[in-house]
Amino acid sequence: MTSPRIAFIGAGNMAASLIGGLRAQGVAADAIRASDPGAEQRARISAEHGIQTFADNRDALTNADVVVLAVKPQVMQAVCRDLSAQLAPTTLIVSIAAGITCDSLQRWLGPQPRAIVRCMPNTPALLRQGVSGLFANAQVSTMQKHQAEQLLSAVGVALWLDEEQLIDAVTAVSGSGPAYFFLLIEAMTAAGEQLGLPRATAAQLTLQTALGAARMACESDVDAAELRRRVTSPNGTTEAAIKAFQAGGFEQLVQQALNAAAHRSAELAEQLGQ
Numbered sequence: 001m002t003s004p005r006i007a008f009i010g011a012g013n014m015a016a017s018l019i020g021g022l023r024a025q026g027v028a029a030d031a032i033r034a035s036d037p038g039a040e041q042r043a044r045i046s047a048e049h050g051i052q053t054f055a056d057n058r059d060a061l062t063n064a065d066v067v068v069l070a071v072k073p074q075v076m077q078a079v080c081r082d083l084s085a086q087l088a089p090t091t092l093i094v095s096i097a098a099g100i101t102c103d104s105l106q107r108w109l110g111p112q113p114r115a116i117v118r119c120m121p122n123t124p125a126l127l128r129q130g131v132s133g134l135f136a137n138a139q140v141s142t143m144q145k146h147q148a149e150q151l152l153s154a155v156g157v158a159l160w161l162d163e164e165q166l167i168d169a170v171t172a173v174s175g176s177g178p179a180y181f182f183l184l185i186e187a188m189t190a191a192g193e194q195l196g197l198p199r200a201t202a203a204q205l206t207l208q209t210a211l212g213a214a215r216m217a218c219e220s221d222v223d224a225a226e227l228r229r230r231v232t233s234p235n236g237t238t239e240a241a242i243k244a245f246q247a248g249g250f251e252q253l254v255q256q257a258l259n260a261a262a263h264r265s266a267e268l269a270e271q272l273g274q
């Protein structure tokens with residue numbers, strides 16, 4: 001199968017990660033186009049990946065099999081309305097925007113039924129270590145599902161969802177998830193410094209521990225709870241720390257935080273889908 005021609009609308013961080021992943025997989029530069037109003041973004045992406053870029057979104061659409069909508073949720077409606085007349089009926093639409101439903105995209109893209117895949121990737125896509133949840137509407141063909149999966153798996157793991165609503169949960173767990181780990185890294189570094197370590201040492205200890213723990217959790221044949229038990233000696237230092245976390249309501253706090261993210265994703269869909 002020849003690789004599809006892909007147009008990126010919006011050439012910011014997530015688009016740059018996806019384009020980098022595609023290029024690393026051997027997709028030809030001339031199979032990819034991108035548009036963005038920012039001259040700087042266009043120059044950067046075109047210099048890094050050798051692709052053609054455009055200031056007018058409609059110019060990126062020429063011959064596209066797949067159009068990736070990679071703009072912020074707040075401008076999505078205007079972008080879709082502007083593109084609708086220009087889109088071929090067979091084009092696959094892939095949206096990575098948080099809180100924008102397939103129904104809203106369909107409404108903004110005009111009366112013609114559209115094949116739409118809604119995705120939620122995350123920023124480790126930059127290092128091809130991302131993970132995405134994908135939902136396809138009823139118009140998406142098997143071949144188009146394969147095209148969307150190829151696109152997202154160029155930057156990490158791609159997981160299909162049976163219900164669109166689950167995208168809110170994916171957003172809460174993995175879309176926003178990198179920020180939670182960064183928050184923990186910030187807090188552990190600060191706590192290490194408070195305990196007397198030089199900041200750079202506290203940062204290095206924290207980062208290497210995060211990396212080692214993530215790799216163990218990914219590569220081990222036992223689950224995270226068992227790995228935690230193996231670190232926790234009876235009446236030892238880890239037990240003291242875990243008890244302090246739990247006394248502070250750690251698990252409930254994590255649940256509350258993820259509920260807030262999922263709720264905000266659904267709320268964005270409600271507010272921006274009008």
Ligand SMILES: NC(=O)C1=CN([C@@H]2O[C@H](COP(=O)(O)OP(=O)(O)OC[C@H]3O[C@@H](n4cnc5c(N)ncnc54)[C@H](OP(=O)(O)O)[C@@H]3O)[C@@H](O)[C@H]2O)C=CC1
Pocket residue numbers: 009010011012013014015035036037038041057070071072073075079096097098120121122123175
């Ligand atoms: N960042 C993240 O962790 C994740 C983001 N997402 C989603 O990905 C999408 C893109 O996010 P991200 O890459 O981080 O954002 P960026 O701001 O980096 O990229 C968006 C780009 O779109 C450009 N843009 C603005 N208006 C238009 C327009 N009318 N037509 C074309 N391009 C336009 C912006 O230019 P300018 O900056 O000049 O406005 C910017 O370069 C969002 O919808 C977000 O919800 C999904 C998962 C994770």
Ligand SMILES: O=C(O)[C@@H]1CCC=N1
Pocket residue numbers: 098171175176
């Ligand atoms: O914070 C946000 O809204 C976006 C979506 C997931 C990660 N960043």
